[in-house]
Amino acid sequence: MKFIDPHIHMVSRTTDDYQRLAYSQCAALSEPAFWAGFDRGSANAFHDYFRQLTEYEPRRAALYQIRHYCWLCINAKEAENVSLSREVIAMIPEFLKKRNVLGIGEIGLNKNTRNEAIVFQEHVDLAMKTNELILIHTPHLEDKYKGTRMIVDMLKGDRRVQPHRVCIDHVEEHTVRLAIDNGFWCGMTLYPVTKCTAQRAADIIEMVGTDRIMVNSAGDWGRSDPTAVPEFILEMRRRGHAEAIIRKIVYENPLTFWKQANNWQDWEA
Numbered sequence: 458m459k460f461i462d463p464h465i466h467m468v469s470r471t472t473d474d475y476q477r478l479a480y481s482q483c484a485a486l487s488e489p490a491f492w493a494g495f496d497r498g499s500a501n502a503f504h505d506y507f508r509q510l511t512e513y514e515p516r517r518a519a520l521y522q523i524r525h526y527c528w529l530c531i532n533a534k535e536a537e538n539v540s541l542s543r544e545v546i547a548m549i550p551e552f553l554k555k556r557n558v559l560g561i562g563e564i565g566l567n568k569n570t571r572n573e574a575i576v577f578q579e580h581v582d583l584a585m586k587t588n589e590l591i592l593i594h595t596p597h598l599e600d601k602y603k604g605t606r607m608i609v610d611m612l613k614g615d616r617r618v619q620p621h622r623v624c625i626d627h628v629e630e631h632t633v634r635l636a637i638d639n640g641f642w643c644g645m646t647l648y649p650v651t652k653c654t655a656q657r658a659a660d661i662i663e664m665v666g667t668d669r670i671m672v673n674s675a676g677d678w679g680r681s682d683p684t685a686v687p688e689f690i691l692e693m694r695r696r697g698h699a700e701a702i703i704r705k706i707v708y709e710n711p712l713t714f715w716k717q718a719n720n721w722q723d724w725e726a
């Protein structure tokens with residue numbers, strides 16, 4: 458079955474991973490801007506990173522017939538530095554017209570601090586002024602619920618935000634309703650060591666249904682598996698779910714969300 462991985466950090470992966478994704482029928486993926494494992498020293502480093510996401514990585518993916526999209530921001534971890542964040546936010550508009558950019562992301566909270574919240578809201582303001590989609594990272598720590606609640610409250614507090622143009626990622630059993638019941642899209646991250654397993658994701662689907670929900674691998678420089686979405690497909694098949702239901706979650710839903718991007722160019726798959 459063809460699938461889309463809507464959240465994977467390919468700059469951290471080898472070309473062999475592109476090959477594995479292609480062999481397992483990955484048609485397209487999107488790569489949110491995130492933390493590199495260390496704090497970058499200047500806005501110039503982000504400028505280079507944005508060029509990597511918008512110029513180099515799409516070419517590497519194309520060698521394996523995979524469509525590469527991306528999201529731009531300064532991640533929540535480095536957002537603790539507000540002045541650096543403002544420099545980075547100021548340079549995002551020059552990249553927004555690049556063909557593969559879907560919007561602003563993954564913005565969010567890490568430790569739920571005041572500075573993170575300030576930078577989060579300034580990203581949302583940029584997205585509203587430029588009519589961009591938003592992809593949201595929710596904290597992985599024990600305060601995931603609190604952080605997700607803060608994020609939903611900030612989004613609800615901005616009247617310009619249309620929930621169907623926002624995806625709240627890394628939801629789990631205790632946060633999925635916060636996203637879906639407030640009209641947002643949501644993503645479940647399948648991770649071998651932390652976050653959600655394929656089995657838990659299938660349980661959640663059986664609880665909340667298949668509307669406005671998708672799954673991703675979040676493959677990055679840590680322990681993670683770029684073929685986590687095919688693993689989820691297998692789990693759903695083992696449980697006897699119809700092919701059309703599975704395809705909706707792993708293919709049609711992310712595509713429907715992406716198609717709202719303001720510089721979207723259609724493609725037949």
Ligand SMILES: [Zn+2]
Pocket residue numbers: 464466489491563675
């Ligand atoms: Zn991520």
